[in-house]
């Protein structure tokens with residue numbers, strides 16, 4: 059489905075997204091598990107499948123054996139750098155044909171099972187390619203990662219390519235369809251995700267099968283945040299549909315409805331940021347760089363200067379993919395699009411756009427719809443035209459700012475203070491990329507606040523404290539970026 063606004067106005071949300079209000083349990087397994095509903099948001103329709111049928115026993119066996127610490131506490135293949143040797147010695151047959159068995163009753167591919175296979179092959183691929191970097195980093199943390207393996211063998215490459223094509227996603231470990239949002243299970247299914255302590259990882263590289271480990275905490279904090287995304291979908295669709303309706307029927311005044319949509323979004327962001335704050339105790343900064351080794355990508359990484367050959371594919375010419383990154387999460391981009399936050403036209407913003415391709419297809423379709431619809435309806439102008447809506451608009455922008463600021467603090471403590479590697483796992487420059495987006499939000503806030511309404515409106519004056527904080531933080535951020543760039547000789 060292509061979602062553009064080139065010619066006629068786009069239909070409203072429920073026409074384009076027929077499953078939006080469905081009960082996820084009733085939807086077929088042939089649907090992409092990341093199909094968006096107002097009850098599951100950006101999480102999968104059902105909790106991720108753990109295991110595949112017996113024909114995939116060789117794959118399951120390897121992904122269970124690979125972690126540095128296995129489920130039973132014993133050292134796994136990566137602990138002794140034995141994963142590559144094991145695979146090269148023939149431990150994994152090419153199971154591409156067995157993927158044809160993962161179908162539903164009417165013969166369509168079972169995309170829940172295909173995503174499960176994609177996740178497990180993606181784990182194996184990253185562990186195989188980055189195992190030498192893990193060895194180099196263990197030998198000397200100061201000298202970096204060295205080179206990864208430059209060829210992905212057929213027994214991993216072919217099924218990884220085949221599953222990726224079926225779910226229409228790049229054939230490399232990704233945030234939603236693999237490491238984070240398709241990698242959790244419930245200790246007690248009756249409790250579900252309502253309690254963080256009920257969450258467990260399915261696969262891990264390092265110590266993640268222990269729920270108290272930093273690897274588990276890092277990933278599961280993301281899941282705990284994204285569980286609040288259904289309210290984001292509800293708020294965004296409400297705002298767009300209300301503005302759309304009042305554009306079609308100018309006699310209708312839907313401002314109250316739009317404002318209610320903003321209230322839903324503000325309260326969701328409060329919960330999401332409160333959950334984000336638990337990262338500090340769920341996952342310790344000093345542990346981060348160990349499991350981080352396995353989530354790097356190929357694009358813009360010194361470990362893969364010439365890309366990676368997927369054996370037997372693309373005429374054996376090397377491929378490049380970005381690594382796993384929260385930049386592929388859909389919550390903040392959803393708000394960027396709704397609020398029409400203008401990003402500067404520069405190479406850093408080009409990276410932000412490049413990340414879009416790594417999201418599951420239904421997330422891509424929904425985000426692209428929201429971006430085009432917000433432009434078509436002029437959401438920012440609509441909000442800025444009325445004092446009450448303008449205040450709500452500014453308050454939501456402030457949440458996007460505080461999310462990105464909080465996030466900058468993570469990057470400072472978990473990465474900048476502990477690693478000299480110049481690029482993040484997704485291939486963006488580690489010091490300058492995040493501030494590019496954060497500064498854009500701050501600048502828009504100042505523009506909205508100073509844009510006319512501020513002097514006359516008493517309510518607006520109440521936001522002075524919020525705006526003082528924005529200005530102070532902006533200056534602080536610029537100084538910090540300068541300092542980190544200087545230290546690194548950038």
Ligand code: HEM
Nearest residue numbers: 280383384385387390468469472482483484485486492495
């Ligand atoms: C210890 C915690 C975290 C660290 C160290 C971290 C690190 C990073 C880094 C280095 C990037 C740059 C992108 C790249 O890979 O090239 C990034 C991007 C991003 N991360 Fe995180 N992250 C953390 C937690 C989170 C959490 C919990 C979320 C919640 C969903 C998140 C969402 C994002 C988003 C949305 C971006 C894109 C930023 C933007 O659009 O401005 N991150 N992260």
Ligand SMILES: N[C@@H](CC(=O)c1ccccc1NC=O)C(=O)O
Nearest residue numbers: 238353382383384385482483484
């Ligand atoms: N880009 C981050 C990693 C990262 O972003 C990430 C990786 C896997 C799962 C979630 C992530 N979320 C944080 O943004 C890094 O360079 O360490």
